[in-house]
Amino acid sequence: MSVSIKDIARRAGVSHSTVSRALSDSPLVALETRQRIQALAREMGYSPDLQARALVMGRTQSVGVVVTTIADPFVAEVMQGIEDAAHSANYSVILASSQAEPQREIEAVELLRAKRVDLVIVLSSRLGALYLAHLERIGVPVVLINSHSQDRGPYTFAVTVDNRHGGYLATRHLVGLGHRRIAYITGQAHHSDDQERLAGYRDALAEAGLPFDEALVLPGDGDVTGGQRALGRLLALSPRPTAVFCYNDRTAIGLIYAAKQAGLALPRDLAVVGFDDIPFASFIEPALTTIAQPMAELGRRAVEMGLALLAEQREDKVPAASNVILRGRLVVRASSGAPLVR
Amino acid sequence: MSVSIKDIARRAGVSHSTVSRALSDSPLVALETRQRIQALAREMGYSPDLQARALVMGRTQSVGVVVTTIADPFVAEVMQGIEDAAHSANYSVILASSQAEPQREIEAVELLRAKRVDLVIVLSSRLGALYLAHLERIGVPVVLINSHSQDRGPYTFAVTVDNRHGGYLATRHLVGLGHRRIAYITGQAHHSDDQERLAGYRDALAEAGLPFDEALVLPGDGDVTGGQRALGRLLALSPRPTAVFCYNDRTAIGLIYAAKQAGLALPRDLAVVGFDDIPFASFIEPALTTIAQPMAELGRRAVEMGLALLAEQREDKVPAASNVILRGRLVVRASSGAPLVR
DNA sequence: TTGTAGGCGTTATCAC
DNA sequence: GTGATAACGCCTACAA
Numbered sequence: 006m007s008v009s010i011k012d013i014a015r016r017a018g019v020s021h022s023t024v025s026r027a028l029s030d031s032p033l034v035a036l037e038t039r040q041r042i043q044a045l046a047r048e049m050g051y052s053p054d055l056q057a058r059a060l061v062m063g064r065t066q067s068v069g070v071v072v073t074t075i076a077d078p079f080v081a082e083v084m085q086g087i088e089d090a091a092h093s094a095n096y097s098v099i100l101a102s103s104q105a106e107p108q109r110e111i112e113a114v115e116l117l118r119a120k121r122v123d124l125v126i127v128l129s130s131r132l133g134a135l136y137l138a139h140l141e142r143i144g145v146p147v148v149l150i151n152s153h154s155q156d157r158g159p160y161t162f163a164v165t166v167d168n169r170h171g172g173y174l175a176t177r178h179l180v181g182l183g184h185r186r187i188a189y190i191t192g193q194a195h196h197s198d199d200q201e202r203l204a205g206y207r208d209a210l211a212e213a214g215l216p217f218d219e220a221l222v223l224p225g226d227g228d229v230t231g232g233q234r235a236l237g238r239l240l241a242l243s244p245r246p247t248a249v250f251c252y253n254d255r256t257a258i259g260l261i262y263a264a265k266q267a268g269l270a271l272p273r274d275l276a277v278v279g280f281d282d283i284p285f286a287s288f289i290e291p292a293l294t295t296i297a298q299p300m301a302e303l304g305r306r307a308v309e310m311g312l313a314l315l316a317e318q319r320e321d322k323v324p325a326a327s328n329v330i331l332r333g334r335l336v337v338r339a340s341s342g343a344p345l346v347r
Numbered sequence: 348m349s350v351s352i353k354d355i356a357r358r359a360g361v362s363h364s365t366v367s368r369a370l371s372d373s374p375l376v377a378l379e380t381r382q383r384i385q386a387l388a389r390e391m392g393y394s395p396d397l398q399a400r401a402l403v404m405g406r407t408q409s410v411g412v413v414v415t416t417i418a419d420p421f422v423a424e425v426m427q428g429i430e431d432a433a434h435s436a437n438y439s440v441i442l443a444s445s446q447a448e449p450q451r452e453i454e455a456v457e458l459l460r461a462k463r464v465d466l467v468i469v470l471s472s473r474l475g476a477l478y479l480a481h482l483e484r485i486g487v488p489v490v491l492i493n494s495h496s497q498d499r500g501p502y503t504f505a506v507t508v509d510n511r512h513g514g515y516l517a518t519r520h521l522v523g524l525g526h527r528r529i530a531y532i533t534g535q536a537h538h539s540d541d542q543e544r545l546a547g548y549r550d551a552l553a554e555a556g557l558p559f560d561e562a563l564v565l566p567g568d569g570d571v572t573g574g575q576r577a578l579g580r581l582l583a584l585s586p587r588p589t590a591v592f593c594y595n596d597r598t599a600i601g602l603i604y605a606a607k608q609a610g611l612a613l614p615r616d617l618a619v620v621g622f623d624d625i626p627f628a629s630f631i632e633p634a635l636t637t638i639a640q641p642m643a644e645l646g647r648r649a650v651e652m653g654l655a656l657l658a659e660q661r662e663d664k665v666p667a668a669s670n671v672i673l674r675g676r677l678v679v680r681a682s683s684g685a686p687l688v689r
Numbered sequence: 690t691t692g693t694a695g696g697c698g699t700t701a702t703c704a705c
Numbered sequence: 706g707t708g709a710t711a712a713c714g715c716c717t718a719c720a721a
Contacts, residue, residue, distance in 0.1 A: 007463075007486065007714095009713090009714055009715085010714070010715070011714080011715095019691075019692085020691070020692045020693075021692095021714090021715085022691080022692065022693080022694095022715095022716080022717080023690085023691060023692075025714095025715065025716060025717085026691090026716090026717095029716090033690070033691085034690070034691075035690060035691090038690085038691090050484060052457070052460045052461050053461055053714090053715080054402075054461070054463060054713090054714050054715070055461045055462050055463070056398040056401055056402055056407065056462070056463060056713095056714080056715090057402055057697090057713070057714035057715040057716090058714080058715055058716075059398055059697095059715095060396075060398055060399055060402065060696095060697045060698065060699090060713095060714080060715070060716095061696075061697050061714085061715055061716050061717085062697090062715085062716075063697080065398070067441075074427060075417070075423050075426045075427050075430065076420075076423045076424045076426070076427040076626075076643075077423075078418075078420060078423070078626075080423075081417050081418045081419075081420070081422075081423040082418045084417045084418070084442075085416060085417055085418040085444070088417065088442060088443075088444045089444075089446075092444075092451075092454075097441060097443070097458055097462065098441065098442045098443075099409075099439060099440065099441055099442075100426075100430060100440045100441075100442050101430075101439070101440075102427070102430045102431075102434075104431075109434070112434075115394070116439055118394045119394050119395055119396065119397045120397050120398070120439065121349075121396060121397070121398060142392060144349065229630070258627075258630050262630055265632070284418075284420075285600075285627040285630070285631075288571070288600050288604055288627070288631055289627075289630055289631060289632065290607070290631065290632035301418075349698095351697090351698055351699085352698070352699075353698080361707075361708085362707065362708045362709075363698090363699090363708095364700080364701085364707075364708065364709080364710090365706085365707060365708075367698095367699070367700060367701090368700090368706095368707090371700090375706065375707085376706065376707075377706060377707090380706085380707090395698085395699080396697090396698050396699070397699095398697095398698080398699090399697075399698035399699040399700090399713090400698080400699050400700075401699090401713090402697095402698080402699070402700095402712090402713045402714065402715095403698085403699050403700045403701080403712070403713050404699085404700070404713090405713080690721105691720100691721085692719105692720080692721075693718105693719085693720075693721090694717100694718090694719085694720095695716105695717090695718090695719105696715100696716095696717095697714105697715090697716095698713105699712100699713085700711105700712090700713095701710100701711085701712085702709105702710085702711080702712100703708100703709085703710080703711095704707105704708085704709080704710100705706100705707085705708080705709095
């Protein structure tokens with residue numbers, strides 16, 4: 006079928022080991038033969054079998070990525086960063102998506118293990134301890150992106166965005182505009198990202214000497230629909246909040262959509278701040294003020310950290326790496342409005 | 348490192364071939380031993396090495412996907428469909444992104460070839476004949492999604508959306524609302540998708556007995572910025588068009604954004620129709636009327652077609668498959684407005 | 690400077 | 706029923 010080093014060896018009248026050496030440009034083989042063989046290989050359309058090589062080398066030069074769904078702009082952007090960094094390091098990317106179904110999550114990990122990837126990156130967030138244990142049995146470094154886990158194995162690390170700081174920035178911005186009653190719409194329940202953003206929200210309130218009011222924390226689900234549904238509860242509050250910080254942009258977009266349908270004038274009647282800065286945040290009306298996550302960078306850093314861990318693991322060193330925490334930045338657009346006049 | 352069938356064989360006191368058979372549940376091995384070995388394998392945390400298996404089986408059970416960038420909502424949605432179908436068929440997905448750089452496009456194909464993927468899916472659209480030739484040297488079935496190519500090899504097929512029909516639907520919708528001067532904003536130059544959508548636009552005009560006016564075809568670039576820039580030329584036309592059909596949603600979003608900034612009231616001053624129905628099409632203001640492409644289905648069908656081709660190739664049959672053309676559907680939202688009163 | 694031989698983890702084809 | 710043995714394509718001691 007496909008041409009192998011043996012085929013080349015036969016045509017070149019040398020042994021296959023000489024071909025192998027020549028193709029890896031080994032100085033052990035005479036320059037003349039080396040070039041002759043390389044030319045021949047090109048002419049014959051040789052393509053090395055990476056699997057065969059991986060089998061003997063004990064490394065596949067590939068990184069496995071577990072996502073819930075790739076059809077999420079946030080995930081896709083991070084993926085872009087991963088692909089980019091992997092490519093630079095001469096690694097390839099194997100994608101496994103779990104659709105957030107526990108069963109498929111296990112299958113995904115099992116697949117990556119069987120593929121003998123050198124490194125696993127998980128971009129799922131909601132991983133239980135059991136799942137994590139399963140993940141670590143795979144025996145290669147694991148890097149979690151924006152996912153928390155208290156007890157990790159020795160080669161498991163995380164790259165996260167500083168949620169608490171982001172929540173603080175968002176809320177401080179609203180406080181700075183003069184808002185006193187600021188609501189928060191949560192993401193999925195019991196999600197640590199959510200807890201941290203909420204903590205940042207409380208930090209900013211405390212700093213401004215504003216009381217924290219449990220009633221201003223409204224449940225969302227991290228998606229557009231959650232934002233839409235939250236509007237009703239928000240309008241029912243009395244006095245009505247003048248501003249709202251949303252767990253993420255999708256929630257904010259849903260909220261804005263519902264608010265406009267309800268006849269509110271934004272941002273005058275309600276200032277809105279999101280989180281993520283997904284690609285379309287600037288194209289909704291009003292354009293969304295948000296905390297920009299360095300998505301591609303999250304991906305890049307995860308790969309870099311993983312490769313560093315891999316190197317250390319190979320030398321049996323205790324990993325010197327530590328978790329990476331990147332800060333997001335406040336992007337002010339129209340949805341948070343002008344300073345409040347009272 | 349990792350436990351192999353030989354390790355299991357040693358512990359079970361049998362030969363490694365028996366273990367191999369037992370693990371594939373072969374009836375050749377006694378039920379009792381079979382179960383004993385399977386239990387042992389589970390206990391020892393055995394994971395089959397897919398590469399070793401692939402080496403001897405001559406198939407990797409993996410599909411390679413070439414994209415320009417995964418950080419494009421359209422691409423991501425199609426990818427979702429691909430991953431889904433691949434998973435169902437017990438195939439894994441290897442992602443290679445080209446960033447639309449010719450150099451990396453070649454590298455991507457080379458990588459997939461070296462990985463010995465059983466099937467390649469290309470989602471890039473702007474592929475030259477040279478690139479295609481390179482692609483076919485890989486020797487496995489190739490399925491193009493939304494990409495055209497006049498001369499293909501025997502195992503190269505395409506899954507496309509019916510661009511002409513989509514362009515027709517979009518334009519007919521505007522005609523039906525009473526518009527007589529309808530502009531078209533193109534995508535990237537010389538892109539066959541673009542030519543086809545334009546052809547559909549002309550079909551609808553012709554059907555309605557409206558003249559085709561070259562001056563109403565304005566250059567875009569397939570992205571948001573192209574739409575933004577097109578507004579100026581559109582406003583300079585006299586008489587000014589009352590409606591516009593855009594090559595894709597991103598173009599339409601850019602146009603709408605610029606139009607609002609210029610003080611136009613949409614859709615009253617200008618009715619807009621896009622193409623794709625990307626996730627946020629319904630959240631911009633006014634919500635975008637568009638042609639919905641069955642994105643996930645494009646991906647699924649590509650995988651199915653590829654696997655069918657693979658089966659035929661293995662039996663050395665002339666492929667019975669033919670290109671698949673899926674129709675998009677018109678999704679009417681606010682941006683195309685109410686019927687024109689004149 | 691080159692060739693020979695062994696092995697990576699599988700499956701498959703023989704014998705027994 | 707089970708066990709040797711070869712083979713897949715590659716790399717790498719070790720020998721020559």
